[in-house]
Amino acid sequence: MAKRDLINITDLSTEEVDEMLDLADRITAEPEKYQDACAHKKLATLFYEPSTRTRLSFESAMYKLGGNVIGFSDANSTSVSKGESVHDTMKVISCFADIIAVRHPKEGAAYVAAHSCDIPVINAGDGSHFHPSQTLADLLTIRREKGRLDSIKIGFCGDLKFGRTVHSLIDALLRYENVEFWLISPEELTLPGYIKEKMTGAGAVWHETRSLEDSIPELDVLYMTRVQKERFFNEEDYIRLKNTYVLDREKLSAAPEDMIVMHPLPRVNEIEVSVDDDPRAKYFEQVKNGKDVRKALILTLLKWKED
Amino acid sequence: MNVDGVNTGIVLDHIHAGKSMVIYKLLGLDRLDCTVAVIQNVKSAKYGRKDIIKIDKIIDLDFDAIGFVDPNITVNIVKEGKLARKSHVSLPDELTDVLRCRNPRCITSSETDLPQRFKLVDPEKRLYRCVYCDAMASEKHLF
Numbered sequence: 001m002a003k004r005d006l007i008n009i010t011d012l013s014t015e016e017v018d019e020m021l022d023l024a025d026r027i028t029a030e031p032e033k034y035q036d037a038c039a040h041k042k043l044a045t046l047f048y049e050p051s052t053r054t055r056l057s058f059e060s061a062m063y064k065l066g067g068n069v070i071g072f073s074d075a076n077s078t079s080v081s082k083g084e085s086v087h088d089t090m091k092v093i094s095c096f097a098d099i100i101a102v103r104h105p106k107e108g109a110a111y112v113a114a115h116s117c118d119i120p121v122i123n124a125g126d127g128s129h130f131h132p133s134q135t136l137a138d139l140l141t142i143r144r145e146k147g148r149l150d151s152i153k154i155g156f157c158g159d160l161k162f163g164r165t166v167h168s169l170i171d172a173l174l175r176y177e178n179v180e181f182w183l184i185s186p187e188e189l190t191l192p193g194y195i196k197e198k199m200t201g202a203g204a205v206w207h208e209t210r211s212l213e214d215s216i217p218e219l220d221v222l223y224m225t226r227v228q229k230e231r232f233f234n235e236e237d238y239i240r241l242k243n244t245y246v247l248d249r250e251k252l253s254a255a256p257e258d259m260i261v262m263h264p265l266p267r268v269n270e271i272e273v274s275v276d277d278d279p280r281a282k283y284f285e286q287v288k289n290g291k292d293v294r295k296a297l298i299l300t301l302l303k304w305k306e307d
Numbered sequence: 308m309n310v311d312g313v314n315t316g317i318v319l320d321h322i323h324a325g326k327s328m329v330i331y332k333l334l335g336l337d338r339l340d341c342t343v344a345v346i347q348n349v350k351s352a353k354y355g356r357k358d359i360i361k362i363d364k365i366i367d368l369d370f371d372a373i374g375f376v377d378p379n380i381t382v383n384i385v386k387e388g389k390l391a392r393k394s395h396v397s398l399p400d401e402l403t404d405v406l407r408c409r410n411p412r413c414i415t416s417s418e419t420d421l422p423q424r425f426k427l428v429d430p431e432k433r434l435y436r437c438v439y440c441d442a443m444a445s446e447k448h449l450f
Contacts, residue, residue: 086414086418106413106418107413107440108415108437127440193443
């Protein structure tokens with residue numbers, strides 16, 4: 001049977017996404033039922049760049065499924081520092097593990113990884129390109145909070161150029177009916193042209209704006225993002241842009257009562273801490289949802305069958 | 308102006324006027340040890356002006372590369388003075404090592420042994436997408 005990878009969220013059909021979200025719901029409802037589902041299986045977490053929540057979320061998910069974890073969180077302590085290619089590293093690690101989650105600063109590294117070995121590979125973030133497991137967490141959060149994935153008015157705010165979670169979530173939502181997009185960013189950090197072309201090609205309605213205040217009353221979901229220091233070649237540009245959008249209680253007061261605020265985290269200052277107590281703030285729920293949906297993802301790619 | 312005919316070899320005909328040197332470089336014709344004639348701005352009933360390349364030897368050709376530069380090119384294989392085969396090329400769905408990804412964040416920028424692979428996304432604009440990073444590329448991204 002051919003192996004499955006998850007490099008981009010569109011590697012999964014909408015039916016497969018829905019099934020995975022359903023499985024995550026069942027896991028949340030009855031976690032003990034799945035506690036040995038990955039017994040004697042190993043997940044390799046290969047993180048070529050720093051990550052806290054994604055790596056720990058994958059590792060926690062695997063341990064909760066009764067499996068084990070190997071890997072590295074700093075490429076400098078491995079053969080990579082000696083110049084080993086992604087291809088060779090994956091060939092070697094695939095001899096020791098059953099499934100790989102890889103994060104790499106270069107775009108397309110996960111694609112190379114998937115084509116280098118015969119075990120399932122999950123893209124845990126490749127540069128500013130894709131981050132599909134975060135997308136599953138985002139979709140699960142929207143579905144749990146709004147009860148649907150179609151007919152959503154969603155605003156993406158902040159760094160839309162380098163924000164890989166934004167790119168993956170747009171890819172996913174384009175496949176649902178009547179989703180309307182607000183793209184709120186400074187001119188220097190607008191969404192890449194190829195994604196706008198995809199949106200237009202899919203017939204989606206989208207608005208590009210600089211104003212969070214003007215957009216917020218229209219939204220069902222506000223997806224805030226961090227301006228990512230590590231993606232800038234020039235620190236001056238980062239400093240100039242990092243405070244462009246800060247969500248505070250005053251701005252949130254103009255939002256609908258049932259709008260939800262999401263953020264892939266970590267945040268720097270783009271959401272004031274005072275917003276955390278607002279019932280619309282759902283970013284910590286996203287983290288919880290991320291763990292269970294990653295369990296569902298691991299089980300699906302390992303072709304685990306439910307009794 | 309007279310240019311000798313090919314006895315056994317290849318004639319690339321109907322090349323868009325001015326593109327013969329692109330083909331010449333892309334196919335590595337400068338590295339061949341046989342005679343290669345590049346004839347530019349030839350009068351053509353069909354295209355007004357065209358270029359022609361004559362290669363005095365039968366070599367393996369990258370039809371994808373030729374089709375990418377100009378899908379109207381005709382490839383004529385000549386054996387012992389007679390036309391043995393006439394082929395038409397087309398804009399290829401995939402390209403390998405014809406275009407180079409210029410995205411400094413692409414994995415191919417640091418792992419330079421990887422093949423440079425692209426997929427066609429817009430035949431009208433002749434736009435391709437890097438299979439690794441999705442960056443768009445066109446003729447100005449030729450190797």
